[in-house]
Amino acid sequence: MTSAALTATEQAVVQRRTVLVLSLGQVLGGIAFGATVSLGALLAADISGSDALSGLATASVTLGAALCAIPLARLAAKVGRRRALTLGNLFALVGIAVVILAAALRIFPLLLAGILMIGAGNAGNLQSRFAATDLAAPVHRGRDLSIVVWATTIGGVAGPLLLAPGEVVGQALGMPPQTGSYVFSFVAQCAALLLYVLALRPDPLLSAQRLARTAAAAVGETVADRPVVARYAIFAVAASHVVMASVMAMTPVHLSHMAHGAHGMEATPADVSQLVGVTIALHVAGMYALSPVFGILADRWGKLRVVLLGQALSAASLLFAIFANDQPWGVMSALILLGLGWSAATVAGAALLTEASAPALRTRRQGRSDSLMSLCAAAGAVLAGVVLSNFQYAGLGIAASVLVIAIVALSPLARSPRS
Template sequence: MSLPGGDLAAVQRRTVLVLSVGQVLGGIATGVTVSLGALLAADVSGSEALSGLSTAGMTLGAAIVAVPLASLARRAGRRPSLATGMIVALVGILTVVAATAIGVFALLLAGFALIGAGQAANLQSRFAAADLATERTRGRDLSLVVWATTVGSVLGPNLTAPGEAIGRALGMPELTGPYVFSIAAQLAALALYLVFLRPDPLRLANRLAREASASARAPRPDRPVAARFAILAVAGSHAVMVAVMAMTPVHLAGHGAALHIIGLTISLHIAGMYALSPVFGLLADRVGRVATILLGQGILAASLVMAALGQDSAVAVTIALVLLGLGWSAATVAGASLLTEASAPEVRVARQGRSDLTMNLAGGLGAVAASGVLALIDYGGLAWACLAIVAVIAGASPLGRR
């Protein structure tokens, strides 16, 4: 097929490459904030009890902008939408630095929320990778962009030491030096999307859909029931993952685990979330989206059972956290693929925005509820409670095939 910039397959390969590099650059700000946000919040507020609001602020910000960014993409294309997310996140980084300098906690939280827009743009990137993908490659292409998140998430925290040195040389507030790298990465991601994400994948996909509709090659019909199942699977799996992950450091610390053990457990969990996403993408393409979602629920169930039965063992909890990441990866990659192909072009982007909104809200609610559940029925009880969510998703799986 003759297209601007080459044939469709070549355009899609270039699109996936650009989006993957953008994920790496955009993930640096998120990685820095995850590693330093709690420290900044505690320092500016003067209370360690408020340190967790850094993550809550980012999650809330990502939820708030998910639908507006999707609406912008539907009207103008992926390029302006992703670029806007980078700009808002850049403003958020500058706001965090300024709030730390003047010691205003409310402004700091606003900065974290704005950085969450970058998270929302990164989430939207996986859908952008699916705009021009075929049914044979949709899961693979989407999962490659998800996998690229690993690089940025790992790079961000490891820029802390050199960032602090640069920050001191520039006279920046304490702990904000690493954001120098985040600012540079956000500017690079902004330029990348504006210059190289051409042709715009969503606008081109819409044009091809209109041409198919005008000819005998009518697009596949809309499948709203399957789309709703995909949203449920992604949001439910995310809620389970966030709830258990958020309480694991607290649980391990309460059982006397050393800080390096806690850090290793979370690092291995993050590796489980992203490192094998291309494998799950290939499985989604070859054995089916719903089957891969169910595989993810099976892995999540195994994780929760191990966490409940082995809650007194740091080794068992670490293995459970790795399985938790793997189950999340399978469900989210396959769920995003199913949502894309189950939605007609005219409603696809809006549903993707609602899915990201639901996913972030579910994660936030899961984190908030988990602390109360942990206090009432301990870590093992939290794992058993989360197993109910997994059962609901598995029970609804026939809807995904409708």
């Protein structure tokens, strides 16, 4: 069965299998990324001997994803999603090996290089959500994308949970301290690579390209391209990601200040850890748990409306951050709403970008969107620290609200009968 000969029923069957494979790949790939986020800062601080340099680990992950997003998207456009995703897996595998070697040799620059390569592998994970839209029917595009996004939750949660058993395995294997969980990450990445090679067939992007050419030849016209709408979608996704990343990155610091008496609270270190852990867990749940709901709403209500719903949720979050930041419940409420706002905006924004782009331009723009999103988040996290130190948590909420206002103000650019 060739992709050009796919009937509507056959295409639906292939699409369901594709979404399943991509979702499983996200679970496996998320394990490695979750472990890196959890361990990277600890390893960086231990090897460098400075807590001030621990943030470079997170920056390296983000930079790796940003640098590889566009090349992987271009590769996918030429040879298909399967090869691009497997190349991302190979980057992550090499990165894991380099991180373990760097920990054994205690070489800090080598550690950052390994983490950067794991970040490059995460660029493939980001591309998976767009791969879910390649063969999706327009009426289900948001839903299919959101299912793959939701699958990220499992790997993202499982990765940190494997830290303790990973250390036991690592000690048994004679691995360097704090690197044991990378055993699970390496196995998971190998499994994801085999999954894509063996099961992601036919390739969704190559199939979609052939179907588009066949349809264009039969009808005599191509899918309309809407570059202004596409640019708005890229901006909305990037700006929403900056709002989320900047406020979320500074929340543990703010909670720590609260617990140490800055706002009259008294708490033990264990209480602080529990407060931070619960708050961030609720935030992550907000980011991913309802993504299928927002995907279905995007298909039914329209992508732009759900992007704006995301801004309403983000605005509510920032109001809590501004006016109730001296209470744990206020910060928790802010972080839950922040996650929900991010989920709505990024799911609908990614679907809008795909919908607004002609098939020949989609992967290129998707790569640009991922790259810009990662770079802006890194810059936003750095600037958020400056804002927090000078204007407190409320000032950070006010600063972030500027981007929310900008997304809403520019929304007329995306208004059309098909947006």
